Amino acid sequence: MPGLLKPGKYFMQGNIAIAEAALIAGCRFYAGYPITPSNEIAEWMSRRLPEVGGVFIQMEDEIGSIVAVLGASAAGVKAMTATSGPGFSLMMESIGLASMMEIPSVIVNVMRAGPSTGIPTLVGQGDIMQAKWGSHGDYEIVAYLPNSVQEAFDLTIKAFNTAERYRILTIVLADQVIGHMIGKLVVPDYSEIEIIEREKPTVPPEEYLVSDSRYLVPPMAIAGMGYRVNYDSLTHDDRGYPSVDRDVSFRLIQRLVRKIRENERKIAEWEEYETDDADLLMVAYGCTSRSVKEVVKKLRKEGFRIGLFRPKTAWPFPWWRIRELSEKVSKIVVVEINMGQMVHLVREYAARDIEIMHAPYAPGYMPDPGYIEGIVHKVYGA
Amino acid sequence: MRLLNLEKLFIPIGRLRVEPELCKGCGFCIEFCPRKILDFSEDVNSRGYHYPIIKKGLEDQCAACGMCQRICPDYAIYLEKIEKIPASKLVR
Amino acid sequence: MSSVSDRFRLREFSATALSTFYKGLEEVIRVDRMPHIFCPGCGLGIVLKGLAEAILKSGIPVEKHVGVSGIGCTGRLPGYLKIDAYHVTHGRPIAFAVGLKLANPELEVTVVGGDGDIVTIGGNHFIHAARRNHDINVIIVNNFIYGMTGGQYGATTPVGSYTTTSPYGHVEYPFNIPLLAYASGATFIARWTPIHYAQMVDTFIQMFEHKGFAVVEIIAPCVLYGERNRFPSYTDMVKYFRDRCVIDNEADLRSIGISLDPKEPLVIGVFYKVRKKTYEELYRELIERVSKGGVRE
Numbered sequence: 114m115p116g117l118l119k120p121g122k123y124f125m126q127g128n129i130a131i132a133e134a135a136l137i138a139g140c141r142f143y144a145g146y147p148i149t150p151s152n153e154i155a156e157w158m159s160r161r162l163p164e165v166g167g168v169f170i171q172m173e174d175e176i177g178s179i180v181a182v183l184g185a186s187a188a189g190v191k192a193m194t195a196t197s198g199p200g201f202s203l204m205m206e207s208i209g210l211a212s213m214m215e216i217p218s219v220i221v222n223v224m225r226a227g228p229s230t231g232i233p234t235l236v237g238q239g240d241i242m243q244a245k246w247g248s249h250g251d252y253e254i255v256a257y258l259p260n261s262v263q264e265a266f267d268l269t270i271k272a273f274n275t276a277e278r279y280r281i282l283t284i285v286l287a288d289q290v291i292g293h294m295i296g297k298l299v300v301p302d303y304s305e306i307e308i309i310e311r312e313k314p315t316v317p318p319e320e321y322l323v324s325d326s327r328y329l330v331p332p333m334a335i336a337g338m339g340y341r342v343n344y345d346s347l348t349h350d351d352r353g354y355p356s357v358d359r360d361v362s363f364r365l366i367q368r369l370v371r372k373i374r375e376n377e378r379k380i381a382e383w384e385e386y387e388t389d390d391a392d393l394l395m396v397a398y399g400c401t402s403r404s405v406k407e408v409v410k411k412l413r414k415e416g417f418r419i420g421l422f423r424p425k426t427a428w429p430f431p432w433w434r435i436r437e438l439s440e441k442v443s444k445i446v447v448v449e450i451n452m453g454q455m456v457h458l459v460r461e462y463a464a465r466d467i468e469i470m471h472a473p474y475a476p477g478y479m480p481d482p483g484y485i486e487g488i489v490h491k492v493y494g495a
Numbered sequence: 496m497r498l499l500n501l502e503k504l505f506i507p508i509g510r511l512r513v514e515p516e517l518c519k520g521c522g523f524c525i526e527f528c529p530r531k532i533l534d535f536s537e538d539v540n541s542r543g544y545h546y547p548i549i550k551k552g553l554e555d556q557c558a559a560c561g562m563c564q565r566i567c568p569d570y571a572i573y574l575e576k577i578e579k580i581p582a583s584k585l586v587r
Numbered sequence: 588m589s590s591v592s593d594r595f596r597l598r599e600f601s602a603t604a605l606s607t608f609y610k611g612l613e614e615v616i617r618v619d620r621m622p623h624i625f626c627p628g629c630g631l632g633i634v635l636k637g638l639a640e641a642i643l644k645s646g647i648p649v650e651k652h653v654g655v656s657g658i659g660c661t662g663r664l665p666g667y668l669k670i671d672a673y674h675v676t677h678g679r680p681i682a683f684a685v686g687l688k689l690a691n692p693e694l695e696v697t698v699v700g701g702d703g704d705i706v707t708i709g710g711n712h713f714i715h716a717a718r719r720n721h722d723i724n725v726i727i728v729n730n731f732i733y734g735m736t737g738g739q740y741g742a743t744t745p746v747g748s749y750t751t752t753s754p755y756g757h758v759e760y761p762f763n764i765p766l767l768a769y770a771s772g773a774t775f776i777a778r779w780t781p782i783h784y785a786q787m788v789d790t791f792i793q794m795f796e797h798k799g800f801a802v803v804e805i806i807a808p809c810v811l812y813g814e815r816n817r818f819p820s821y822t823d824m825v826k827y828f829r830d831r832c833v834i835d836n837e838a839d840l841r842s843i844g845i846s847l848d849p850k851e852p853l854v855i856g857v858f859y860k861v862r863k864k865t866y867e868e869l870y871r872e873l874i875e876r877v878s879k880g881g882v883r884e
Binding site: 519520522527561566568570571573574575 | 593596597600601603604605607608621622623625626627628629630631632633636781782784820821822825826829
């Protein structure tokens with residue numbers, strides 16, 4: 114494949130790794146709006162996409178960006194946009210549009226300190242809940258949480274694959290530290306990289322149903338193929354025609370959410386470090402998990418039975434594993450750079466009334482290992 | 496000077512078809528008929544709209560211009576066929 | 588009325604009426620969805636017929652035509668056409684169309700939207716897509732209000748009008764859509780009403796042929812505007828169109844704003860048509876330049 118990042122070892126910025134991963138995954142359309150700290154992705158794509166025959170456009174705002182991404186994907190081209198908190202907020206309505214029309218698409222949200230304009234250049238982790246619940250109505254998305262340059266690369270490819278397989282919008286929730294850090298990236302042989310394409314219709318146009326409820330994920334007819342289908346953001350029946358019928362509404366909404374809910378065990382990913390005999394469980398993700406891992410390493414040497422649970426998908430949240438772990442540990446500490454987001458999920462799914470502490474930190478700053486160590490000692494009553 | 500034989504001179508006139516249930520009583524066909532041969536019916540369709548009928552005695556006056564079928568927003572009236580009738584029938 | 592045999596009979600009648608009017612219309616209009624939801628006195632049924640006829644006459648295969656619409660009564664129109672149609676969120680069809688066209692430039696992309704959707708909430712996407720001269724078509728059916736939601740005012744409501752959110756009379760100045768399109772960079776600008784049916788169809792065909800951002804404004808009767816303003820009966824507004832419309836292709840766009848005053852003419856016509864490189868052409872040239880420069884590793 115001409116023009117793609119060749120297999121090998123690289124020392125690369127996280128944002129650039131995300132862009133190169135998208136190209137390897139087959140992304141050939143980018144529409145975006147400048148916003149710190151994601152601009153490197155747009156700038157890199159503006160340079161690379163013409164080299165591989167793709168299209169880059171900088172739209173008038175974030176809403177135009179995500180909607181153009183959906184248009185390009187509807188015409189059969191893998192497409193993505195990158196943004197940060199304020200732009201992500203503008204895209205909320207369109208997440209619903211992507212979900213209702215079942216158009217595969219990827220948003221990269223390089224999280225920064227908020228709320229509102231916040232601190233554009235510094236890290237935040239405050240968009241976890243918004244990624245799942247930001248739009249109105251019921252829908253399911255998948256959101257990935259990379260914590261290194263390598264994961265930024267791997268999980269971006271996975272984001273495209275998941276989007277194509279389930280015909281949903283997926284989100285890469287990088288944070289500014291991961292986006293801007295420069296680290297080691299190993300690009301494997303292309304034969305080892307799985308690339309998934311959306312399923313195309315196998316029946317002729319007269320027999321094709323755009324929202325076929327006999328499938329969990331119907332094959333997707335793209336524009337110009339001759340299928341002449343109606344894609345509607347209104348609640349629609351199997352033919353794609355708008356409907357206000359109660360059974361049509363219930364059938365559609367159930368299929369749309371079941372796509373992910375019935376596959377959550379296949380989609381959710383996490384990493385566990387020293388959890389086998391842990392008494393205190395730390396929960397952290399993104400850049401914060403790097404500090405926490407250091408603390409776990411250090412305190413294990415000192416004899417503390419401490420472990421780290423690191424979700425790699427915020428959504429679907431691996432609640433079943435939290436439930437299992439919560440039965441074995443006596444305390445859980447959730448460290449995140451926000452005033453309480455993933456901690457709610459941990460509290461909801463913990464099997465019993467164990468002590469669950471939230472350790473927030475100043476938006477803009479990554480808690481350092483010393484600070485986290487202090488928290489652990491406080492938890493142990495030292 | 497030759498006289499016209501009105502028995503042998505044939506004039507094309509239009510025969511219209513209306514589906515009262517599709518009509519929404521907007522009145523465009525009635526307003527835009529150049530010969531003003533249409534009017535609202537006395538009775539109404541099942542949704543309460545008066546639909547177009549040809550005025551009594553003007554059944555042969557349709558010029559087959561197609562304006563009604565062009566202007567109808569609901570596809571409720573169309574020019575079904577064109578008949579040729581002797582001019583003697585049309586002389587008023 | 589809602590029995591299965593009744594619906595079948597009405598569908599058959601619609602198909603016959605359409606095919607008699609112009610052969611092939613019954614293949615491009617979804618007769619299985621007839622009768623449509625448009626109100627009595629609404630011009631959209633006529634625009635639907637005209638657009639279908641233009642698609643058939645355009646010389647472009649029906650499979651390549653794509654309709655994109657937003658929310659509102661006009662937004663329902665592409666759903667009644669047997670083409671690939673995308674009914675997206677309010678104000679956003681132009682951005683969606685940009686994505687479609689850039690991903691597959693062989694598609695003939697037509698945005699169909701109301702004045703509320705395209706130049707009120709969608710105003711930003713409208714002016715920027717016009718500025719870039721994307722090769723897409725935009726049909727704006729202007730009824731001066733937000734019809735679907737009950738008749739609130741929008742960016743094209745004439746000053747002094749009565750609407751559900753201006754019960755004491757509207758105090759805002761409206762947009763002049765042809766002037767807005769021209770100032771933004773559109774390269775094909777026209778305005779008709781549904782009763783100028785032949786001209787409307789001909790202009791739609793020119794619009795398909797035109798390479799560049801094409802804007803066709805259709806001034807349409809809407810009972811929700813007419814009832815509260817100068818046009819109480821269904822035929823009053825179309826009579827006004829018939830009597831007050833003046834075709835002037837050379838009109839100065841600054842002077843063709845709409846007031847719906849019974850003494851003012853309503854200027855219609857094909858006002859502007861130039862050929863300027865489209866965004867898609869410029870970007871393709873860019874890709875060629877880059878590829879000649881070699882692909883970086």
